[in-house]
Amino acid sequence: MDKTEILKALAHPVRVEFLEWMKEPERHFCDQAHPLEMGICASQFEKRCGLSQSTVSAHLSTLEKARLVKIDRVGQWAFYHRDEKTIAAFLDDLRSTL
């Protein structure tokens, strides 16, 4: 759990927004073809944030490197979901050290 890397990952509002969207998938991604239990497809974020496909892919990659999300690759899709363990550990650490 690299606190600095996580804080840098959170230093862009789009990435924070992605994490918040993933907290309530049924609310933000109700039109996804695949079941939400599998995670959220990369293209779903693209549709909602107005950024290009490559930019969205880079943001998701940043979140993954910080271990804030996990990826399940199924076929040609990448399903993203929050890594609640890292997020909780980070929040606990921040609360106690900051």
Next chain:
Amino acid sequence: MDKTEILKALAHPVRVEFLEWMKEPERHFCDQAHPLEMGICASQFEKRCGLSQSTVSAHLSTLEKARLVKIDRVGQWAFYHRDEKTIAAFLDDLRSTL
């Protein structure tokens, strides 16, 4: 309380370190000439982080713009201390939204 601005301010380890140091002044700034209750002099950070005076001043300014610290100017000195209200509000917000 601008969450994005705060997260950007926290996205540099030196600034996080400054905040953590200020949490325990008697531990980290025991050699300060002025009473610690007044806050921490800018030069105290300079001594401990190995960065130049202007760089330290800029980091402290970033923390202040994000309202994570407050400044008391007395004579030629600037005494910094944590703004616990903003910090607590930020942590609460982060815990509930992230």
Next chain:
DNA sequence: ATCCAATATCGGAGTTTCCCGATATATAGA
């Protein structure tokens, strides 16, 4: 094999951040 769809990666332009030394400002003291 070929085509299409989803995602990742590359290359580059523009912006922001980070750091420094130099200079400005403001106060204190002789």
Next chain:
DNA sequence: TCTATATATCGGGAAACTCCGATATTGGAT
């Protein structure tokens, strides 16, 4: 007034970040 100290601000170079379109890769379908 002159000097020393503390901090802020300026200017610029280097590095990192952000974004895009183009291209590569991967897997599914025909």
